[in-house]
Amino acid sequence: APVQYLSVRTAPLADDLIVILAEDRSDARRVEEIRRDFVANVSHELKTPIGAVALLAEAVEQAADDPEAVVRFAGRMQQESQRLGELVKQVIELSRLQADDPLVMPQEVALDQVLASAVDSCRVDAESRQVSMTIAGESDLRVNGDAVQLATAIRNLVQNAVSYSDPGARVTVGARVRHDGEDEVIDVAVSDNGIGIPQSEFARIFERFYRVDYARSRDRGGTGLGLAIVKHIAAAHGGQVNVWSRPGHGSTFTIRLPSIGETERADVPPVAGE
Numbered sequence: 626a627p628v629q630y631l632s633v634r635t636a637p638l639a640d641d642l643i644v645i646l647a648e649d650r651s652d653a654r655r656v657e658e659i660r661r662d663f664v665a666n667v668s669h670e671l672k673t674p675i676g677a678v679a680l681l682a683e684a685v686e687q688a689a690d691d692p693e694a695v696v697r698f699a700g701r702m703q704q705e706s707q708r709l710g711e712l713v714k715q716v717i718e719l720s721r722l723q724a725d726d727p728l729v730m731p732q733e734v735a736l737d738q739v740l741a742s743a744v745d746s747c748r749v750d751a752e753s754r755q756v757s758m759t760i761a762g763e764s765d766l767r768v769n770g771d772a773v774q775l776a777t778a779i780r781n782l783v784q785n786a787v788s789y790s791d792p793g794a795r796v797t798v799g800a801r802v803r804h805d806g807e808d809e810v811i812d813v814a815v816s817d818n819g820i821g822i823p824q825s826e827f828a829r830i831f832e833r834f835y836r837v838d839y840a841r842s843r844d845r846g847g848t849g850l851g852l853a854i855v856k857h858i859a860a861a862h863g864g865q866v867n868v869w870s871r872p873g874h875g876s877t878f879t880i881r882l883p884s885i886g887e888t889e890r891a892d893v894p895p896v897a898g899e
């Protein structure tokens with residue numbers, strides 16, 4: 626097979642002699658490598674909550690005469706198993722997305738409904754963190770795609786906006802038509818005025834399992850897979866994800882999607898309930 630991907634690295638043989646190694650990493654090999662890394666990461670990430678549950682179970686056993694401690698340990702066991710459940714769900718989601726690339730059966734999707742369902746699914750969490758959520762922007766926009774996947778992507782962004790904000794923060798979700806040169810595109814934006822992200826982390830946050838400042842993120846309960854899933858879904862829709870952020874001021878993530886176009890939109894029957 627032709628070499629499609631070359632990885633060049635230098636290896637010092639002696640103080641004054643360096644060889645350059647060019648490795649053939651054709652697509653198949655690269656895919657295999659990515660898959661292996663992913664499996665290794667998943668195993669590693671699963672071990673942490675499983676280990677924690679095992680330790681907590683032991684602690685419960687030893688604290689049998691101390692009801693308060695038992696309740697405390699049981700609560701943490703619940704948290705860890707929820708984390709485990711979320712992790713498994715996201716791993717499955719990501720591998721399904723990777724297998725289905727590109728979209729199997731794109732359909733016309735009403736963004737209003739997708740935005741509303743994404744916001745709804747984060748409401749309980751937002752209320753408990755005292756974060757308010759608002760839907761703004763244009764209504765009645767439609768795109769070609771998979772409604773479930775789009776809702777998942779937007780939900781992940783809203784969930785992050787809520788999680789990485791302090792009490793009293795505001796999250797705004799909205800879609801807008803934009804002109805990008807000749808092309809008409811639709812930007813779905815999720816903004817927060819939360820803790821923000823340093824610019825040096827912009828590229829890495831979309832990597833699987835990457836979390837900015839692990840200690841800070843850890844108590845917010847995520848898996849590090851959310852944005853990798855968003856990136857996949859956007860790409861499968863012919864779109865892309867962008868981020869703007871300033872630490873201490875907040876972040877805006879946008880999913881830019883190709884628009885269906887005015888003429889096609891006019892033929893679409895109104896959505897029930899409009």
Ligand code: ADP
Nearest residue numbers: 785786789830836837842847848849850851852
């Ligand atoms: P996680 O499950 O950790 O939220 P993601 O892939 O969704 O994983 O996000 C990766 C990291 O990017 C997060 O751990 C967090 O540090 C950072 N991040 C994502 N969204 C935001 C946001 N709206 N505000 C601040 N930090 C964010």
